[in-house]
Amino acid sequence: AQKVTQAQTEISVVEKEDVTLDCVYETRDTTYYLFWYKQPPSGELVFLIRRNSFDEQNEISGRYSWNFQKSTSSFNFTITASQVVDSAVYFCALSEENTGFQKLVFGTGTRLLVSP
Amino acid sequence: EPEVTQTPSHQVTQMGQEVILRCVPISNHLYFYWYRQILGQKVEFLVSFYNNEISEKSEIFDDQFSVERPDGSNFTLKIRSTKLEDSAMYFCASMSGSYSGNTIYFGEGSWLTVV
Numbered sequence: 097a098q099k100v101t102q103a104q105t106e107i108s109v110v111e112k113e114d115v116t117l118d119c120v121y122e123t124r125d126t127t128y129y130l131f132w133y134k135q136p137p138s139g140e141l142v143f144l145i146r147r148n149s150f151d152e153q154n155e156i157s158g159r160y161s162w163n164f165q166k167s168t169s170s171f172n173f174t175i176t177a178s179q180v181v182d183s184a185v186y187f188c189a190l191s192e193e194n195t196g197f198q199k200l201v202f203g204t205g206t207r208l209l210v211s212p
Numbered sequence: 213e214p215e216v217t218q219t220p221s222h223q224v225t226q227m228g229q230e231v232i233l234r235c236v237p238i239s240n241h242l243y244f245y246w247y248r249q250i251l252g253q254k255v256e257f258l259v260s261f262y263n264n265e266i267s268e269k270s271e272i273f274d275d276q277f278s279v280e281r282p283d284g285s286n287f288t289l290k291i292r293s294t295k296l297e298d299s300a301m302y303f304c305a306s307m308s309g310s311y312s313g314n315t316i317y318f319g320e321g322s323w324l325t326v327v
Contacts, residue, residue: 129314141255141303141318148314187255197307197314198243198268202255 099123100190102203109178109210117173117206119188125149127193130164130171131200135185144186147171178210214238216319218304224325225294233289233322235304242309244287245316246279248272249301258302261287262309294326 101120109115121130132144145155147164155162159176175182185205191197217236225231237244246258259269261279276298278290287306291298301321307314 131315133318138320139301139323140320143315143317146315189255191314191316195268198245198260198262199257200247200255200316201257204254 098203099201100188100203102186102188102206104206105204106207106209109208111179111210111212112177113210114174114176115178115208115210117175117186117188117208119171119173119203121169121171121188121190123169123190123192125192125194129191129197131189131191132162132171132173133187133189133202135187135205137184141187144173175208178208180210180212183208183210216304216306216317218302218319218322220322221320222323222325224327227296227326228293231291231294231298231324233291233302233304233324235287235289235319236285237287237304237306238308238317239285240308241306241317243267243307243316244279244281245305245307246289247303247305247318249303249321251300255303258289291324294324296326299324299326 099122128149130147134142152164161174163172185207187205188203189200219234244261247255249255257270259273260267276292280288301323303321304319305316307316
């Protein structure tokens with residue numbers, strides 16, 4: 097079974113639309129961290145957010161917001177008023193206490209295409 | 213903002229050749245990593261390194277791979293005899309290790325093409 101599932105392989109939107117990228121995770125640890133990384137066409141991995149398992153407060157950063165729900169093991173990412181520069185592959189990732197938080201397990205990524 | 217730097221950004225090598233990928237982690241970080249991403253696939257963990265030794269490695273990290281921190285700043289990944297299937301983007305990463313610092317920061321990647 098996948099520890100991190102990103103069921104959406106690719107999403108296409110038109111600029112200014114809102115878009116939500118889904119992430120479902122699986123862990124037996126009570127302490128863990130969840131992450132989102134952005135991989136633009138240039139290839140680097142850009143850290144966006146980290147959330148620990150004890151903090152279910154939703155977070156907003158500009159046009160980005162994250163919804164963490166332990167009850168459904170989900171950590172979804174919403175981009176409001178999308179822009180062409182948001183086009184990238186977005187990865188959700190998990191690190192667990194049983195690995196000493198030493199190992200990130202990535203989902204398969206969601207490719208977001210924002211057209212003008 | 214401090215960042216992880218990697219060299220080379222792209223390397224083409226012949227099958228069977230040795231390759232060394234170099235990384236300079238963020239200066240006050242204590243944990244170092246290599247990850248790999250085959251084209252179009254997800255990012256996979258290779259190895260973690262702490263206190264001058266490997267702390268964990270994946271099944272991908274076989275005897276062909278080795279890591280080293282030869283001085284206080286560099287962290288290298290060596291592939292002894294490259295295979296076609298080693299073609300991938302290799303990411304170096306580091307983490308500070310403090311309680312509030314459990315974020316792994318990645319470099320821009322080294323794209324390895326084995327021909």
